[in-house]
Amino acid sequence: MEPNDLLSRGVAEVIVEAELRQRLAAGKPLRLKQGFDPTKPDMHIGHAVGLRKLRMFQDLGHQVVLIVGDWTAQIGDPSGRDEARTRLTADEVRQNAETYMEQFFRVVDRQRTEVRWQSEWFGTFTLEQALDLTGRFTLAQMLAHETFRKRYDSGTPLTILELMYPMLQAYDSVAINADVEFGGTDQKFNILAGRELMGQLGMTPQQVLLVPLIPGTDGRKMSKTFLNTVDIRMPPNEMFGRIMSMSDEVLPLYFEVLSHRPMSEVATIRQSLAEGSVNPRDLKMSLAREVVAQFHSPADGQAAEEAFIRQFVNRELPEVIPEHQLDAPVSIIEVMVAAALAASKSEARRLIDGGGVKLDGERVTSYEQTVSPGANVVIQVGRRKFIRII
Amino acid sequence: MEPNDLLSRGVAEVIVEAELRQRLAAGKPLRLKQGFDPTKPDMHIGHAVGLRKLRMFQDLGHQVVLIVGDWTAQIGDPSGRDEARTRLTADEVRQNAETYMEQFFRVVDRQRTEVRWQSEWFGTFTLEQALDLTGRFTLAQMLAHETFRKRYDSGTPLTILELMYPMLQAYDSVAINADVEFGGTDQKFNILAGRELMGQLGMTPQQVLLVPLIPGTDGRKMSKTFLNTVDIRMPPNEMFGRIMSMSDEVLPLYFEVLSHRPMSEVATIRQSLAEGSVNPRDLKMSLAREVVAQFHSPADGQAAEEAFIRQFVNRELPEVIPEHQLDAPVSIIEVMVAAALAASKSEARRLIDGGGVKLDGERVTSYEQTVSPGANVVIQVGRRKFIRII
Numbered sequence: 064m065e066p067n068d069l070l071s072r073g074v075a076e077v078i079v080e081a082e083l084r085q086r087l088a089a090g091k092p093l094r095l096k097q098g099f100d101p102t103k104p105d106m107h108i109g110h111a112v113g114l115r116k117l118r119m120f121q122d123l124g125h126q127v128v129l130i131v132g133d134w135t136a137q138i139g140d141p142s143g144r145d146e147a148r149t150r151l152t153a154d155e156v157r158q159n160a161e162t163y164m165e166q167f168f169r170v171v172d173r174q175r176t177e178v179r180w181q182s183e184w185f186g187t188f189t190l191e192q193a194l195d196l197t198g199r200f201t202l203a204q205m206l207a208h209e210t211f212r213k214r215y216d217s218g219t220p221l222t223i224l225e226l227m228y229p230m231l232q233a234y235d236s237v238a239i240n241a242d243v244e245f246g247g248t249d250q251k252f253n254i255l256a257g258r259e260l261m262g263q264l265g266m267t268p269q270q271v272l273l274v275p276l277i278p279g280t281d282g283r284k285m286s287k288t289f290l291n292t293v294d295i296r297m298p299p300n301e302m303f304g305r306i307m308s309m310s311d312e313v314l315p316l317y318f319e320v321l322s323h324r325p326m327s328e329v330a331t332i333r334q335s336l337a338e339g340s341v342n343p344r345d346l347k348m349s350l351a352r353e354v355v356a357q358f359h360s361p362a363d364g365q366a367a368e369e370a371f372i373r374q375f376v377n378r379e380l381p382e383v384i385p386e387h388q389l390d391a392p393v394s395i396i397e398v399m400v401a402a403a404l405a406a407s408k409s410e411a412r413r414l415i416d417g418g419g420v421k422l423d424g425e426r427v428t429s430y431e432q433t434v435s436p437g438a439n440v441v442i443q444v445g446r447r448k449f450i451r452i453i
Numbered sequence: 454m455e456p457n458d459l460l461s462r463g464v465a466e467v468i469v470e471a472e473l474r475q476r477l478a479a480g481k482p483l484r485l486k487q488g489f490d491p492t493k494p495d496m497h498i499g500h501a502v503g504l505r506k507l508r509m510f511q512d513l514g515h516q517v518v519l520i521v522g523d524w525t526a527q528i529g530d531p532s533g534r535d536e537a538r539t540r541l542t543a544d545e546v547r548q549n550a551e552t553y554m555e556q557f558f559r560v561v562d563r564q565r566t567e568v569r570w571q572s573e574w575f576g577t578f579t580l581e582q583a584l585d586l587t588g589r590f591t592l593a594q595m596l597a598h599e600t601f602r603k604r605y606d607s608g609t610p611l612t613i614l615e616l617m618y619p620m621l622q623a624y625d626s627v628a629i630n631a632d633v634e635f636g637g638t639d640q641k642f643n644i645l646a647g648r649e650l651m652g653q654l655g656m657t658p659q660q661v662l663l664v665p666l667i668p669g670t671d672g673r674k675m676s677k678t679f680l681n682t683v684d685i686r687m688p689p690n691e692m693f694g695r696i697m698s699m700s701d702e703v704l705p706l707y708f709e710v711l712s713h714r715p716m717s718e719v720a721t722i723r724q725s726l727a728e729g730s731v732n733p734r735d736l737k738m739s740l741a742r743e744v745v746a747q748f749h750s751p752a753d754g755q756a757a758e759e760a761f762i763r764q765f766v767n768r769e770l771p772e773v774i775p776e777h778q779l780d781a782p783v784s785i786i787e788v789m790v791a792a793a794l795a796a797s798k799s800e801a802r803r804l805i806d807g808g809g810v811k812l813d814g815e816r817v818t819s820y821e822q823t824v825s826p827g828a829n830v831v832i833q834v835g836r837r838k839f840i841r842i843i
Contacts, residue, residue, distance in 0.1 A: 198614035224588035
């Protein structure tokens with residue numbers, strides 16, 4: 064990564080860029096705040112965009128301060144939410160935090176990270192402190208938050224508790240004396256509240272670095288519902304396969320935010336894709352290997368690539384295979400019907416009898432053959448019908 | 454006071470009247486909550502309306518619980534206010550509370566009153582408790598409060614702190630397990646919030662008894678600015694005089710809420726006033742004597758009446774004399790100019806020289822004569838110009 068990329072590559076917005084450049088130029092290590100609510104601990108490569116950015120700052124000598132939002136998690140960030148969340152127990156919060164950090168430190172250097180729990184300051188927070196905080200924000204400011212505005216305007220219940228969320232997050236910045244807060248673009252309101260509060264209390268207001276929310280592999284919003292995420296905890300082969308299934312149009316962006324290629328190379332990739340002078344599959348394989356190497360190891364990246372070539376390229380399977388998610392092991396007969404590879408169980412049996420059903424390239428001979436969730440195997444029926452079991 | 458008057462005379466609204474009647478009929482002593490914020494400790498007869506009602510309940514065996522709002526005082530009740538209040542120090546709050554209670558117990562029986570300070574529960578309130586409270590009210594509920602709605606709609610800053618006010622007052626009802634909360638009609642929103650909160654927490658929701666906000670002696674809103682209040686701490690003669698200066702049209706209401714006359718007599722008074730068959734001055738003197746007797750003593754009431762007769766009736770002073778407020782002692786010359794009894798100091802001296810200036814009926818002979826704030830003396834110039842020094 065070239066130094067010039069620091070405030071531009073994989074960055075959506077910097078507030079205030081000139082100030083941040085000045086503070087970076089001053090040479091003093093900065094305290095980089097990254098908060099998370101241990102609610103849903105599964106991270107995907109969308110989250111990794113910010114973590115990679117933190118890592119870049121660490122590599123320049125700056126200090127990451129990771130805030131475990133054990134208090135805000137119990138409220139739930141209302142940003143982008145249509146309704147109030149259900150509250151988590153303290154135990155769920157602790158377990159989720161551990162799972163989150165295990166993933167966080169796959170990218171961010173643990174040695175240069177200070178982990179702080181909100182309970183350090185909120186555990187002894189008095190009502191007076193809470194009231195003081197609420198006296199520093201007006202309702203009009205809060206309703207400038209699009210999420211709050213929409214919720215209120217549409218008549219969906221919005222509790223005062225939810226208005227407390229940005230204030231608590233803001234106070235975290237005061238508690239740890241943050242120089243820069245990192246977050247996705249959906250965090251802009253909350254992070255600016257921290258900047259505002261610090262200024263009111265006579266502190267140097269924190270700078271804001273927002274990373275983009277990247278689309279899922281199919282170009283839609285990244286969401287588990289669409290099966291278009293690449294999760295940090297996915298096994299190497301599954302991660303590799305998920306990247307291979309991506310749409311061509313998101314490829315240049317993924318190279319920008321997830322690879323270490325210089326931006327000049329990313330520009331070349333963008334251009335050759337537009338011109339059709341390169342096979343997208345080759346680019347995807349190269350990206351997939353690099354991504355697996357990052358979250359697992361270079362050896363895992365190479366092995367996943369080799370497995371993919373054995374399984375799909377040499378056997379000339381299609382690059383994009385629809386996925387079918389299982390909750391429990393089922394018989395091949397059942398999954399064929401469920402995935403619409405056969406119209407009925409009796410048709411499924413006839414297809415097997417006729418030798419037209421293959422599991423990872425091997426002909427299926429028994430109705431009793433079972434497949435399990437996460438098996439990452441491909442079922443092929445005839446020449447053109449494929450599904451991958453996940 | 455006839456028993457039937459309990460829930461009607463001097464009462465603006467009862468929520469829910471049938472329930473409250475049932476609880477009264479059950480015979481168990483009820484806990485009657487009355488809160489006050491020790492901000493401006495001066496009470497006037499407008500406040501006395503509620504205190505008299507509390508006293509009536511006490512006389513039936515019920516228990517008053519007086520909440521000293523030492524926490525809410527520091528926020529300031531936003532009800533009816535156009536802008537955020539300035540916050541008081543803890544010392545100011547304590548001093549104000551003492552002054553308030555000295556007046557409160559002129560009407561309410563101290564023996565049957567439990568005094569509770571909010572700091573008993575809010576002093577150890579945790580952030581978790583505060584957040585729990587904020588989770589029980591929605592923004593839409595809060596903006597149903599006319600004061601909040603207006604402030605927000607007009608773009609006047611409304612802090613989240615101010616939204617906390619009704620929630621804290623509501624929690625007081627939980628802390629003391631109130632059966633009925635008393636307050637002026639401007640307290641309806643806050644008191645209903647207490648009712649709502651108790652219900653949410655599985656307690657029997659408190660009943661609400663609202664007393665009317667009575668107009669000042671001139672029929673306008675009661676306010677120090679208009680010099681139309683009758684303050685509980687006024688000396689007997691001043692209190693008597695202020696009641697004598699009242700407009701005829703508020704007389705029946707004052708008899709209803711401030712005297713012990715049966716409602717049938719109040720009806721007669723209303724009718725005879727309408728017919729012109731009674732001299733309003735006689736009614737006012739009778740009311741003034743009764744009110745002074747309540748806040749001072751029957752002897753004080755009688756003495757004030759006699760002084761009034763000596764001073765005004767026998768000397769045929771007008772019943773209504775404009776008042777002039779002083780901040781510090783000044784010479785008669787200065788006050789004459791300030792109150793526009795003379796156009797200049799030299800004119801004032803000429804008027805004194807001519808023997809046309811009287812102080813409480815006595816001719817003024819020296820330019821050096823001084824008058825002091827609160828002296829309650831009448832300066833007369835010529836035949837028609839009068840002011841009373843307060």
